[in-house]
Amino acid sequence: MIPARKVTGLAARGVALAAALAAVGAPPIVWAQTPAPAAPPAAEAPRPVAAQGLSESVAAVVNDDIISTYDLAQRMRLLIATSGIQPTEQNIQQFQREALISLVDERLQMQELRRQEKDQKIEIVADDAELNAEIADMAKNNNVPTEQFIASLEAQGIGIGTLKEQIRAQTSWQRWIRGRYGSRLRIGEDQVKAQQQRLAASAxxxxxxxxxxxxxxxxxxxxxxxxxxxxxxxxxxxxxxxxxxxxxxxxxxxxxxxxxxxxxxxxxxxxxxxxxxxxxxxxxxxxxxxxxxxxxxxxxxxxxxxGAGASVVNLKQAALALPQDATAAQVSAATATLTALRGQVTGCGDLEAKAAKVSGVVAGDLGEAEIKDLAPAFRSAAETLQPGQLSEPIRTAAGLHILAVCSKRAGGADAATSEQIESRLFGQQLSMIARRYMRDLRTSATIETR
CATH class of the missing domain: 3.10.50.40 (Chitinase A; domain 3)
Known part of the structure; x- marks a missing residue:
């Protein structure tokens, strides 16, 4: 076999890239997602790449299996639609590179799966019914009917066959890896105990x-x-x-x-x-x-x-501003005001409402913090008070305060069960096997990029 060539340097070759961007004006499809981080102050966004016509040719050959520029353009469109990223002059090379790498890997996977099916006379590759069920699940996760989901893809110039082939390769490969190696993997009790000890040490x-x-x-x-x-x-x-x-x-x-x-x-x-x-x-x-x-x-x-060794406390406060050089009379008057307020407050629930009725007093939620990280003046009160209790007036450089302890707990989380640890180790080992398998397929393959 000719050693595999790295899939790099493709942007300079043209490969009809702009054709993959023809439909970027349509709203992108987004899978179920975690909240995106807040955006910083807006800078002017890069201008999208203009669309051009499609000229189909060969983008790559994987063991005599051709990846056309049409395949590449379709996969790029799918990446754009499902990632929520707008294509620009700055990121187009990344879309192209990722699309081609994914297509090469999927070709290698499907070639290996077809070979295994022939040698072992078993069915591994997912059929159309499975692919349709996966697409229906995707549509459900996006809260739209399947027909609307498919129409939204087509509105962005993406053939449903492109999505099906991606799903077919991913689903079939995962099934093969788990079926071939999952039953052979054994997570020993000594491995579980060793992991428990590591977790305890880092708790x-x-x-x-x-x-x-x-x-x-x-x-x-x-x-x-x-x-x-x-x-x-x-x-x-x-x-x-x-x-x-x-x-x-x-x-x-x-x-x-x-x-x-x-x-x-x-x-x-x-x-x-x-x-x-x-x-x-x-x-x-x-x-x-x-x-x-x-x-x-x-x-x-x-x-x-x-960590588990820390004590975490949730606090609220009511405060009167006092300069560092306040007179004894000013401190005494402020102390009397806060002491009177303290006698009316029952705990965190009504501290802010009662404080709002007292002129000059400002109340608020200090949130959750480790006791060891609190200012020295607050730390002693937080250590000794129980949830629901209020401190005596506390003098700081900023003024006079009373603290209310809303809750107190040990830091960290409950220890993972043996079953959870075993499942995690199993997944890690199976993932490592899959990566090695793909590395070997790439090494022995003939991969040419045009």
Whole structure:
């Protein structure tokens, strides 16, 4: 076999790219999605690429199986429709590269599946009935009838056959991998216990609920290409492209099928570069492009919580402003006012309403925080008070305060069950097997790009 050629450098070859963009004015179809991160102050969006005519030729050959420029243009349109990203002069190369890589991988998968069907005399490839059921589910997730879903694709110049072939390859390949290797995988009790010990050791560390997009540098043609692609995807998500849809179409991580959802991860479980970025982020933020050894991550921080060893408290306060150099008489008068208010308040439920009736007093919700992170003047009260109790007036440089403890809990989360750990390890090992299988298929294949 001739060694496989990397699928790179395609933008310079033309391949009738603009034809894939002819229908971008139609509203994009978006799968069920997590909320997109808030957009920054608007900069002028790049102007969409103009549409041109289609001239069909050969884009690539995979073991004598032709991928035409029509196939490539159709897949690019599907990527645009399902990712929510508007095509521009800046990102068109990324659409083309991702579309061609996906088509090459699917051709290799289908060739292997057909060979296995012939050798083993079994049915592996999904039939039309299964594909129609998948499309019906997609339409249901978008809250539209199947006919309307298909019509919306066609309005964007996407033949339903393009979507069916993508689904056929994905569904059949997953079935083959699970069927061939799933029954052979055994997650031992020692593996589960070792994972439980690792989780227990990291339980006191901060934990992050994240979604991820991972661009594999080897897959896309190098680290520089991965960084450029990640930067372009971030810009599009900041302008409203949904993270979940982008992850499904562009991420090389095993979490892509779940829209990039990686769940809760603890400090120490991630690459140091990713962890360093997360420590500087707040829930709801989208990261910059994070370069690691073999690619580039984009992280969306959905939530963050303290480790199990921390105490977390939810507080409200009522306060009177007082300068640092306030006289003893001013402090005494403010203390009397807050003490009188404290006697009327029953807890967090009525603190703000009662405070609103007292001239000069401002009340508000301080939210949830680890007790150790509170200002020293507040920390002692938070440690000693129970939920529903109020502090005595507390003097700070800003004024005089009374605190109400709304809730108090230990940080972190409940430990994962043995069954949950076993299921996670099973999925990780199966995903690793699938990646190795694809690597071997690419290595032994003859892949030519035109």
């Amino acid at each position: 006191s560390k901060p934990q992050f609920q994240i979604s991820e997009v991972f661009l594999d540098a080897n897959r896309v043609g190098g680290m520089e290409t991965a960084m450029t692609g990640a930067t372009q995807l971030i810009a599009q998500m900041q302008q409203g492209a949904p993270f979940q849809a982008v992850a499904r179409q562009f991420s090389a991580s095993a979490t892509a099928a779940a829209g990039g959802d990686a769940g809760w991860v603890a400090a120490g479980e991630m690459a140091p570069e990713v962890e360093a970025a997360l420590e500087q982020m707040r829930p709801g933020q989208l990261s910059r492009a994070i370069q690691v050894r073999d690619g580039v991550y984009i992280i969306y921080l959905r939530d963050k919580r303290s």
